Amino acid sequence: MHEFLSQSLFLDSGMVSLSYAIMLVAYLVRDILILRILLIVASMAMLLYGASIDNLAMLVWNSLFVAVNGVQVAILLHERRMLELPDELDRIHRAVFWFMTAREFRQLWQRGQRETRYSGGILRQGEVPDRIYLVLDGEVRVERDGHTVACLGPMYLVGEMSYINHASANADVVIDDHVELMIWTHEDLSRLERRRPHLIQKFNVIVGQDLVRKIGA
Numbered sequence: 001m002h003e004f005l006s007q008s009l010f011l012d013s014g015m016v017s018l019s020y021a022i023m024l025v026a027y028l029v030r031d032i033l034i035l036r037i038l039l040i041v042a043s044m045a046m047l048l049y050g051a052s053i054d055n056l057a058m059l060v061w062n063s064l065f066v067a068v069n070g071v072q073v074a075i076l077l078h079e080r081r082m083l084e085l086p087d088e089l090d091r092i093h094r095a096v097f098w099f100m101t102a103r104e105f106r107q108l109w110q111r112g113q114r115e116t117r118y119s120g121g122i123l124r125q126g127e128v129p130d131r132i133y134l135v136l137d138g139e140v141r142v143e144r145d146g147h148t149v150a151c152l153g154p155m156y157l158v159g160e161m162s163y164i165n166h167a168s169a170n171a172d173v174v175i176d177d178h179v180e181l182m183i184w185t186h187e188d189l190s191r192l193e194r195r196r197p198h199l200i201q202k203f204n205v206i207v208g209q210d211l212v213r214k215i216g217a
Helices: 002-028 032-052 056-083 087-095 102-111 160-165 186-195 197-216
Strands: 113-117 120-123 131-137 140-144 147-152 172-175 179-185
Touching (some): 032 056, 087 102, 102 179, 131 160, 186 197
Antiparallel strands (some): 113 179, 131 179, 140 147, 140 172
8 A cells, every 4th residue: 555655656656757847848948839739738748647636726727827828828839820922922921021921911902803814904094993913924004195115024013103102103004814803902002001000101112113113113
């Protein structure tokens, strides 16, 4: 009997020591996700110890610790998935929206609508457009007074001047063949600005950079 009690105490003591050792390692880890996971493991060890000595308070508190850290782990994993961009979006982010974080870019991207067009005009000289375009694939032609003045290919914005100063378009923009576009309406961007003003400030910087790039081309 004495030997059984000694073994039981040794196992209980070992479980508590293991739990504290895991907590110590957790607090030495810099990655918050790994820290949370280690704390869950440590709490599970304390749960087992609490069950072995029939300690209700220890069971309740460590169950709460497991639940809270479990929720936080799920949130962290979701946020990290938000930071991982598919190859195509990563290429667009690096080429045009590098001034934004990956999360900010994804939030902006989700506000837009992707469309494929084969012909027609997207801007008309003298009219005030209500949207801004990003050319993803293909090419659009810029005409002023019936003369072609430029052709804009992938990674160029269209309608940025009207977006900035709310003025009418100073040229027609025409599609002659297959073009892939990403489109943001001014209304959608205004809504986003009310919720994420810093994001739209960065977007405005990117629009300005696009203008400078066109002038220098």
